[in-house]
Amino acid sequence: MTLLVDVRHRLGSFAVDVSFRSESGVTALFGRSGSGKTSVMRIIAGLDRPDDGRIELDGDVLVDTKKRILVPKHRRRFGYVFQEARLFPHLSVRQNLNYGRWFAPKAERRENFDRILDLLGIEHLLERRPAKLSGGEKQRVAIGRALLSSPRMLLMDEPLAALDDARKAELLPYLERLRDDADIPIIYVSHSVAEVARLASRIVLMNNGRVEAVGEAGQILGHPSIAVAVDRRETGALLEGRLHAYDSDQRLASIMLKSAQLVVPLAEELPTGRPVRLHIPARDVMLATARPEHISALNILPGTVVTLMSGTDGMCDVEVDCGGDTIQARLTEVSVRRLDILPGKHVFAVIKTVALRL
Template sequence: MTLIVDVEDRRGAFSLNAQFTAEAGVTALFGRSGSGKTTLMRMIAGLDRPARGHIQLDGETLLDTERGRCVPVHKRRFGYVFQEPRLFPHLSVARNLDYGAWFQRGRSGRGTRKTILDLLGIEHLLNRQPATLSGGEKQRVAIGRALLSSPRLLLMDEPLAALDEARKQEILPYIERLRDEMGIPIVYVSHSVAEVARLADRVVVVDQGRIAAIGPAADILSRAEIAVAHDRREAGALLEGVVRAYDGKQGLATVGFGSAELLVPGIDFEIGKPVRLHVPARDVMLATRPPEGISALNIVAGDIRAITRGPDGMLDVDLACGDAHLVARITALSGERLSLAPGQSVFAILKTVALQR
């Protein structure tokens, strides 16, 4: 799947001029609120039309303003999941899902109704009314309705924004299963580093209506300049590794990243399974000598690649730890006391509980 987007528009004081390409997997449109992410999404869906633009999916032109071509929303065959579930309140869950299936009209989908119900864990909700569902359940039904329309592309516009933290953690595994098991390409809008780190293969950074950066999630989310431009509190490193061992008694998995290893808490690890870890920069300490007599389980040797000073006086220290990449956020005073400099060998100390799967 290849989605090509080239659009330009102006709405009051806000101007949009964005060009990017999305491939198979999950492409995240990432940026602060008001940066233009949802506007881009609505243009891809055909809900809004830019002053100038060209949008193409797998060689089919969906929008070409110069030639006056604009494929209607219902003919683009895209599934759209909004921030709010937008279920029909007078219809049961089953009939809400039937509404999505009605658009399929004989087309072969990526999964049967039973497959989708099992994937999202909503079969037991079929006879319920939307008013009786939790926020997470409503959103899972909304995703199911979109999938049953047999879309060739799924657009998800901050689908977790209206949920509290507990409901977010409830629904994230279902979106991961959707990504891994359905094989449907997804464009996912978010301003949350944690969501993007967990779900995205590719990140398109949107800043004030412009594309600031494009690349693999692990590369983009580890860049100090991206953290400065967005929320530095969430900045860190995204690691992609494989489970090498699991200690059920201690509830700890050994995750390998090339020559480096980390211990990660959890109860559902499978040996040999790929995993992603988001390591917040604020939870990484540095030492110039091997530390002793501390409770931290993860101590990794590395070399300083770069040091970036933020507007708040903090330092982001970029580390190469074997095949892994980490970022540590420390005070400028700590950097001075340790005499840190690029090329210097140090030890990164990670609290095991700080690792986010």
């Protein structure tokens, strides 16, 4: 499915003016708190009416202010998952899930109850009440309830924001399964680089109510414009490759990129050939003008400097092309001058293995 959004809306002194296209997979509305992500999500869901604009899903016009078209939210058939699970406390998990099925017309109920239980790993929770669930379990049930309404699209508004790190780690694998197995597009609101790097196919980068950039996840997370959404210390490169081999004794995986190969810690073996992603923070990359020897780092990639961008904090972001894979390094301006780092210079990117995570 293709979602087309072109809307303008004023909320007091804050104005939203966005235009973007979303297709299959996970499209992340990404930006700092207050950038307008949730406002756009509410307009798409039909919870708020835009002052001007048009929203279309696969040729089905949901909003057209010029033609006075406004499809009510209950007829849009979108599933919505909020920051808080919002389960009915007096109902069991089974009853909460079945509540979602009541919203799907019988002729259009395509989601199998048992399949959703398996997808989200919640079969053993069916007879519990929400008060007996962890935060991650509540969110999995909330996602199941939304899916059982057989939605045409799933809207997820920072579903991990209210969880601690342990619960986030628990829920993320289920969100990956949902992305890979569900046959509906997902709009995912987040201000977390880690979540977006792991889940998103496409990113709509937002800043002050406007779209700063739109593109593939790797393209946007590695672009200088990402600075409007994250602290510079969080920026880096998102690389895609395939699992080439696994050493079970050392618990290290070999990842084949476009032309380079990286060694990455991996606690459990995964099938070889499996596509994987790596987010490499720029702060964890060092540059050398000669291949270093007798160091602990296992990943040393030859490359060529492409661009340099100096900040106001005495730091410089250096973009290096390593055989078709772009890696970013954050250096002090002192180091840049001392090593005479300039576009076109041949360097070696040194990446600490412990800094990498699939």
